[in-house]
Amino acid sequence: MNTKRITRLLEFAYPLCLEIPRPKKHVSLVLRKGRVVSVGSNAMKTHPLAKEHGYMFEEMHSELDAFLRCGEPKKGLTLFNIRFNRMGQMRMARPCHRCMPWCVGVFDSIWYTTDEGVMLHGEGLLPINRGVKESRNEEIHTIP
């Protein structure tokens, strides 16, 4: 995804994040052929399938929520995990250690926000560093 595409997706997800009545505001977008096909959040306390997974998912994680909603075919999928705090600053949204293994299995690529910017899983480059409040201040960063 290029910077323009990432920026548009961040703008799409930003208000959704802020609507989540939880301290950690996670939104997951699933894209197929570049189109958003589902949106998940960690807003729900429980989900039938989360319960089925038992201890694995005591509560809904946004990427599982999005994956369950994305329909068929379950291939050619990209995940974009997004988290903002209430100040509108990007925060770390890397899939947790329970989610990352199955995410790597089902998604062709995994993008997520960090405190520093947006990261593509498996790559060292942070292609974009953008708080919504400083939308004109795009910077390219590499991890030291």
Ligand SMILES: [Zn+2]
């Ligand atoms: Zn998780």
